[in-house]
Amino acid sequence: MKRLREMIQLETHRGETIVTNGVRVTPQSRALTVTWPGGGWVWNRPAALEVEQGGEVQQVRIVDVTRWGQVALAGMTVLFSVATVLLTVQSVMQAATGRRHQVD
Numbered sequence: 001m002k003r004l005r006e007m008i009q010l011e012t013h014r015g016e017t018i019v020t021n022g023v024r025v026t027p028q029s030r031a032l033t034v035t036w037p038g039g040g041w042v043w044n045r046p047a048a049l050e051v052e053q054g055g056e057v058q059q060v061r062i063v064d065v066t067r068w069g070q071v072a073l074a075g076m077t078v079l080f081s082v083a084t085v086l087l088t089v090q091s092v093m094q095a096a097t098g099r100r101h102q103v104d
Contacts, residue, residue: 009033012047024052 015027030047034040046062 007035014050022053024050026050026052 009032011031011033013029013031015029017024017026019025026049027046028048028050029044031045032043034042045064045067048062049060051058051060
């Protein structure tokens with residue numbers, strides 16, 4: 001069986017460099033790859049731009065707003081699911097307690 005390090009990989013990829021007006025821009029992306037017997041899953045996201053101008057190189061980080069939105073939606077889903085379960089349990093407990101008092 002494959003080791004965990006071979007099954008889960010995080011890699012940085014460099015795209016094609018674009019040169020314009022003396023500025024070289026190279027996009028970079030990150031890829032999370034998870035493989036298992038018979039399949040796998042890959043998640044790519046933008047990471048940064050490498051900007052070279054006048055012999056000076058800068059890394060400009062790209063904020064992936066879509067990812068933050070996905071994380072926020074997942075968090076709200078968990079929050080609402082837990083709240084629904086708690087309210088349902090509370091309602092069932094109140095109903096059971098009310099019935100018990102009526103029988104006594």
